[in-house]
Amino acid sequence: MASFLFGAAGFVLTMVALGLFVILQRPAEVDHMMAAQLLGTGGVAILLLLAAATETPPIVDVALLLALFAAFAAVAFVRNASSSEPEIPETASGG
């Protein structure tokens, strides 16, 4: 069972790393924020799999903190974006 869970954690880690690599190549800032979200969601899954594989329950707490920090990071990003620039009127942006 443990080896299957390790394998699954490695697979999810590979997928997250591939996604991060691709996202960070893109120029838009919102893509960088998505990279942080991807690391948050994928990291939770990886840590939960590792906690079950190694039978180390404290790793679950690390996953909980990672989920919390990903949420805080996104809220900080959106607050920064909405306060730094003047609002573009709806008619100019074309809906």
Place this chain on the structure above:
Amino acid sequence: MKLAFDTFTVFFVSAGAFFFLAGTVGLLRFPDSLTRLHALTKVDNLGVGLVVLGLLPQAHGLFGALKLVSIWLLVQLSGAIVTQLIAGAVRQHGPHG
């Protein structure tokens, strides 16, 4: 009984890993920021949900299982709210804001 639990775990963790694969493929293939946001948050949250469901039989007692479920709830709630916030920021300022 243990065999049944292990089969359950293998099935649902594999399904969750498949959804992470689907999310990454979506990130690679979709053309703009909003559709990529869609792939990232919805599909990966489904992956986390399936992984948590698969790990429930391996949890240490009722308390451990409840903790896994509450982490899943936190990820779902924050994922849904964060998606709306980021999409709203993209709509207001464009993808470079």
